[in-house]
Amino acid sequence: MVGAQARASSSLRRAAARAFSSSTSPFFRGIHVFKCPDVVGIVAKLSECIASKGGNIHCVDVFVPENKQIFYSRSEFSFDPSRWPRDVLESDFQRLAKHFSAERSTVRVPDLDPRYKIAVLASKQDHCLVDLLHRWQDQRLPVDINCIISNHPRAPNTHVIRFLERHGIPFHCLPTAPGKKGEEEILKLVEDTDFLVLARYMQILSGGFLQAYGKDIINIHHGLLPSFKGGNPSRQAFEAGVKLIGATSHFVTEELDAGPIIEQMVERVSHKDNLTSFVMKSENLEKQCLSQAIKSYCELRVLPYESRKTVVF
Amino acid sequence: MVGAQARASSSLRRAAARAFSSSTSPFFRGIHVFKCPDVVGIVAKLSECIASKGGNIHCVDVFVPENKQIFYSRSEFSFDPSRWPRDVLESDFQRLAKHFSAERSTVRVPDLDPRYKIAVLASKQDHCLVDLLHRWQDQRLPVDINCIISNHPRAPNTHVIRFLERHGIPFHCLPTAPGKKGEEEILKLVEDTDFLVLARYMQILSGGFLQAYGKDIINIHHGLLPSFKGGNPSRQAFEAGVKLIGATSHFVTEELDAGPIIEQMVERVSHKDNLTSFVMKSENLEKQCLSQAIKSYCELRVLPYESRKTVVF
Amino acid sequence: MVGAQARASSSLRRAAARAFSSSTSPFFRGIHVFKCPDVVGIVAKLSECIASKGGNIHCVDVFVPENKQIFYSRSEFSFDPSRWPRDVLESDFQRLAKHFSAERSTVRVPDLDPRYKIAVLASKQDHCLVDLLHRWQDQRLPVDINCIISNHPRAPNTHVIRFLERHGIPFHCLPTAPGKKGEEEILKLVEDTDFLVLARYMQILSGGFLQAYGKDIINIHHGLLPSFKGGNPSRQAFEAGVKLIGATSHFVTEELDAGPIIEQMVERVSHKDNLTSFVMKSENLEKQCLSQAIKSYCELRVLPYESRKTVVF
Amino acid sequence: MVGAQARASSSLRRAAARAFSSSTSPFFRGIHVFKCPDVVGIVAKLSECIASKGGNIHCVDVFVPENKQIFYSRSEFSFDPSRWPRDVLESDFQRLAKHFSAERSTVRVPDLDPRYKIAVLASKQDHCLVDLLHRWQDQRLPVDINCIISNHPRAPNTHVIRFLERHGIPFHCLPTAPGKKGEEEILKLVEDTDFLVLARYMQILSGGFLQAYGKDIINIHHGLLPSFKGGNPSRQAFEAGVKLIGATSHFVTEELDAGPIIEQMVERVSHKDNLTSFVMKSENLEKQCLSQAIKSYCELRVLPYESRKTVVF
Numbered sequence A, B, C, D: 001m002v003g004a005q006a007r008a009s010s011s012l013r014r015a016a017a018r019a020f021s022s023s024t025s026p027f028f029r030g031i032h033v034f035k036c037p038d039v040v041g042i043v044a045k046l047s048e049c050i051a052s053k054g055g056n057i058h059c060v061d062v063f064v065p066e067n068k069q070i071f072y073s074r075s076e077f078s079f080d081p082s083r084w085p086r087d088v089l090e091s092d093f094q095r096l097a098k099h100f101s102a103e104r105s106t107v108r109v110p111d112l113d114p115r116y117k118i119a120v121l122a123s124k125q126d127h128c129l130v131d132l133l134h135r136w137q138d139q140r141l142p143v144d145i146n147c148i149i150s151n152h153p154r155a156p157n158t159h160v161i162r163f164l165e166r167h168g169i170p171f172h173c174l175p176t177a178p179g180k181k182g183e184e185e186i187l188k189l190v191e192d193t194d195f196l197v198l199a200r201y202m203q204i205l206s207g208g209f210l211q212a213y214g215k216d217i218i219n220i221h222h223g224l225l226p227s228f229k230g231g232n233p234s235r236q237a238f239e240a241g242v243k244l245i246g247a248t249s250h251f252v253t254e255e256l257d258a259g260p261i262i263e264q265m266v267e268r269v270s271h272k273d274n275l276t277s278f279v280m281k282s283e284n285l286e287k288q289c290l291s292q293a294i295k296s297y298c299e300l301r302v303l304p305y306e307s308r309k310t311v312v313f
Helices: A001-019 A042-052 A086-099 A127-137 A161-166 A183-190 A207-213 A233-240 A275-298 B001-021 B042-052 B086-099 B127-137 B157-169 B183-190 B205-211 B231-242 B273-300 C002-021 C040-050 C086-099 C127-135 C160-166 C182-190 C205-211 C233-240 C275-298 D004-023 D042-052 D086-099 D127-137 D159-167 D181-188 D209-213 D233-240 D276-300
Strands: A028-037 A054-064 A070-079 A102-109 A116-122 A143-150 A171-174 A195-198 A217-221 A246-250 A262-267 A301-303 A309-312 B028-037 B054-062 B071-078 B104-108 B115-122 B143-150 B171-173 B196-197 B217-221 B243-251 B261-268 B304-307 B309-312 C028-037 C056-063 C070-079 C106-108 C116-122 C144-149 C172-173 C195-198 C217-221 C244-252 C261-267 C303-305 C308-313 D028-038 D054-063 D069-078 D104-108 D118-123 D141-151 D171-173 D197-198 D217-221 D244-251 D261-268 D304-306 D307-311
Touching: A001 D141, A001 D181, A001 D307, A028 A086, A028 D261, A042 A054, A042 A070, A042 A086, A042 C040, A042 C056, A054 B304, A070 A301, A086 C195, A086 D127, A086 D181, A102 A143, A116 A127, A116 A183, A127 A143, A127 A275, A127 C182, A127 D304, A143 A183, A171 D233, A183 A207, A195 C182, A217 A275, A233 A275, A246 A275, A262 A275, A262 A309, A262 B243, A275 B001, A275 B183, A275 C116, A275 C195, B001 B309, B001 C070, B028 B042, B042 B071, B042 B086, B054 D042, B071 B304, B086 B104, B086 B115, B115 B127, B127 B157, B127 C244, B143 B183, B157 B171, B171 C144, B183 B205, B183 C275, B196 B273, B196 D042, B217 B273, B231 B273, B243 B273, B261 B273, B261 B309, B304 D127, B304 D181, C028 C040, C028 C086, C040 C056, C040 C070, C040 C086, C040 C244, C070 C303, C086 C106, C116 C261, C127 C144, C127 C160, C127 C275, C160 C172, C217 C275, C244 C275, C261 C275, C261 C308, C261 D244, C261 D276, D028 D042, D028 D086, D042 D054, D042 D069, D042 D086, D069 D304, D118 D127, D127 D141, D127 D159, D141 D181, D197 D276, D217 D276, D217 D304, D233 D276, D244 D276, D261 D276, D276 D304
Parallel strands: A116 A143, A116 A195, A143 A171, A195 A217, B115 B143, B115 B196, B143 B171, B196 B217, C116 C144, C116 C195, C144 C172, C195 C217, D118 D141, D118 D197, D141 D171, D197 D217
Antiparallel strands: A028 A070, A028 A102, A054 A070, A054 C056, A217 A246, A246 A262, A301 A309, B028 B071, B028 B104, B054 B071, B054 D054, B217 B243, B243 B261, B304 B309, C028 C070, C028 C106, C056 C070, C217 C244, C244 C261, C303 C308, D028 D069, D028 D104, D054 D069, D217 D244, D244 D261, D304 D307
């Protein structure tokens, strides 16, 4: 595994560095997100901090929800690590966070920092899982995959199992039963992850699990939320005679399929489509919608706000 | 009015004829839709009938819902009216309808037949109404507009009223009150129409009215049905934190916002959008979605089937 | 005219103010664009300037072309005009412009500043012109229209002429002839405008005219530049058997159809489309593409860079 | 190989049969395309032929190019093979072909007929090749892959080579050199194929090769033809400052990048994109555009007409 992921990871960084240096030579790219009470002059202080270390701002996105006094920002900048070492950069932003009593202040330097570690939970259907693995293999998903967990077994010769073996990614099968959701085992397995991805995982995670894990969980729902919550949304959509079907990636909360929406995608359907083609078109949307959400999340573009909304910078 | 609409109408036909003759010279275009119990050989008989009169088929779309024995078809063909007079064409298809005990058999020859007559019902908001009028004026909507009915008055100098006066289209204001929906007056005013268009008409038409009118009624809903039924769907969508908003044109049935869907359109929204911009984006969708539905309907492309679905050929 | 445009203008501002104040109460919205040699700390200084007057930054977009040392930015902020008067705001940014020896520094306060004044040049075809007029009437285009100029006459009872009369917008017909392009007359008529819009104007403006006018000119081309330059792009596309047709709005330069592209839009075509429907689909794209370009331009989102490119923030 | 492809193939058929039988129980699906001089009554005869054997027509698409007397059609129908055996079906349509002196008449019964055999030619870049292989593995591409041919070597441990080994698909490396295009070797290797796919194959196939092979060749071009022909279209587009980039799949003819277009797709680009991201976005389009063209081709939806156009039913 080390081999495989190291290879992927290093060449990804080369790619990133290359892509980026193409715009500003020896520099590295930094991303900073910030959430604090809204007062005047936050952007001024942030950009002054970056400039004072010779950093160059590429964009600053700011969002202040209507009639709320909360400030959200995302800044992208380039800097010379020899002039602004990673740890100094960290402490400089910490100082600002303190000064503005920020609720959140996160920095990432994709070319330097370790990639996010995730675990993927799936059930019987493989299409989202396989798609994630292929994108990860093509170095389109900047994550390390700690393990795959499913409540359904896979035959040893299936594509997924063979793929995981080749790349040294552990596969854990934790069958569920009434009263036995195996959440404790899952918790142990995902302890070391940065966030979780539910790739068509058909179990409802308990509030206890969500609290115990305490980090973000991204789910893909094969319907255009808030319509078609719960089971078999494709059939629900088919019977409603809709002309557009969709998929929704969102954060997991205790309330089923009601967490903050990150991304939604749609495709046309017509009277020529039957339930089978509804499902096929939906699967295609789910793959894109889920990987898009993961990408945006890793780029620090996604910030939940209020109970049910997200900022997607 | 005569003047205005005659002008529109005749030049529309010239346009139609021109557009069409450009593909097959002196011929006219015929459209035929058919609904009957599914048996073998229907298309064969239909096309044989057209061919026997020197007609040339351009396309035949057939639809048989899964596990139902109902046949739907739409044929487009060109024919020489001197060789196949309009009335003979009619009776030829009638004979086939009888032979297949068809539930429906409709022919239209847009270059010859009178245009559909409609009435448009609106309430306070004008954007859909104004858009329909402009498209009608630009000869993009192949209908004659008998009258506009609203339950809200308009000041004499408003764009709508001045437009209607210029084009001789009557405007009827029928204010509603608790227990007084003015449906009898409406019925009288729309007696002579082929179908009705609800352009953001905020009253619920009673089952009695629907039965008494007995023809199709097309409504635009400013939400992506089946989500966000009823009042203020834009606010509902805004509060749900969706990333896509939509509009839905559908046939009116007794159950609110649950009639067969004809067309749906969506647009992206983001955290930057506030309720005001949700509404503006929605209005833009409503206009396109409603006029698209009317166009398809006039081209005999829209056939309702089962209780909640439509074929849109 | 005064009446009409004043009405449009004032209610537009009310709308703007309303839309905006909904996010930050009594404040007005300011837009600032900046172009100068790239050095460290520009954003810091800009935001510090805004913050020092109690202004609140909503977004800052920055762009530095690869391997060029030129800095482009666009900032949106809200401010209290009682605390930061319009003229002080102007001079504050002037000082910064001087300090960074900026090539360009423009401020706009849509709720306070006079709207941009434009003239529209057209030839025989009216679809783009009519669409602009309707959008202007619906207060979707934040401009004042000084006059319409065409090298083709219009009959007095045409929709366009009647519309212009109702709204008091002068129409000037300047027929062209070999060796007589009437550019001097045009120059006089557009002297007082902020920029020009060519709404399917089929004459090539001379380099002399461009120099003499000296301000921006936005053109709509009914093809997907750089393909299908020059005459009859729809026929060119039709004969090339493309599956997508497009429209392009761009700045006018001396080289025909080679100016910096602002916006492009496409639509699917198929073997079923004939030249007539190519043209109809194209006209629909041209309208959206041209008005989108004008809107972005008025919002200070469009900055040309290098010889053939644009930043569209 | 046999194993792998047999598995893919049989389960694909089960899928197809399932998907289809879901609409009309024990029946199989037939597809028929026809090209002949346009006369009255062709559709009548075709549908009569199908009906006479108890076949049920699902759709008939007809196309007659303007001012040409050529008739193209594609029919989809279901039939009971016990009542209408495959070989009788064949000869029945042959009889019609003769009767209408058809230039082309092809039948396919996807659930019965062997899948199309293809060879894929590639050069250095793998993205289109890898995508085809993954889609084939996921049973989204109804073809058998005879072999992969490249003019560039691959290291043994690359994803492609390992994939091909696992699935028993031969890989042939035929390096080219000035005056040595290895077309004879290629011809031998592809002798047994039904059509060829050029997945970013950077060699120009000679007219001699095209004639000798004599079957269809589908190419993907990473630009929106007819613009950006030839080398490095992404750079051409980048320097032209376009706001939309595209990909084009087309048939190969002797004239470079000028064969009939099958499918085109576009994506937005902005000033934020550099050449690297232009290429990444383009690669994503190329994959979808090429596989879509292959799918349509296998479904008998694609018919070239005139010198540069295609019907895509």
